[in-house]
Amino acid sequence: MKRTVNTDEAPAAVGAYSQATVANGLVFVSGQLPLTTSGELLEDEPVEEQTRQSLENVREVLAAEGLGMEDIVKTTIFLDDIDEFDAMNSVYSDFFTEAPPARSAVEAGNVPKGAGVEIEAIAVSDASESDSPSNRMD
Helix, strand or coil: EEEEEEECCCCCCCCCCCCCCCCEEEEEEEECCEEECCCCCCCCCCHHHHHHHHHHHHHHHHHHHCCCCCCCCCCCCCCCHHHHHHHHHHHHHCCCCCCCCCCEEEEECCCHHCCCEEEEEEEEECCHHHHCCHHHHC
16 A cells, blocks of 8 residues: 655655555655755756755655655665756755665756756655554544
């Protein structure tokens, strides 16, 4: 059984998908563009700032499930230009200082909305799905 995650602390999905899906103790965070919660795209900002915003969005989606960046087991980075890898990595490494997750980084050529980076993540949760914060009726 699966369920979706939705939080106002991260930008709304810009298409027919959820911010994240939870199934069997895994949280699959959809690709996060460098969008602010108000929907402003930071496409004109340097890739470092775009990376920071994308990772902050990942963090907020995970927080809606009571998880943090330390719970991520895999990320995939889509870059508009692979020559921006070092710039992206300089910020990315600030978010994963200990036991970083597995990662792939690829040049996508055309990241959606003209962004320079998009980041998706898979996290693991020890809590049962019925105990997660977004599933409770408090």
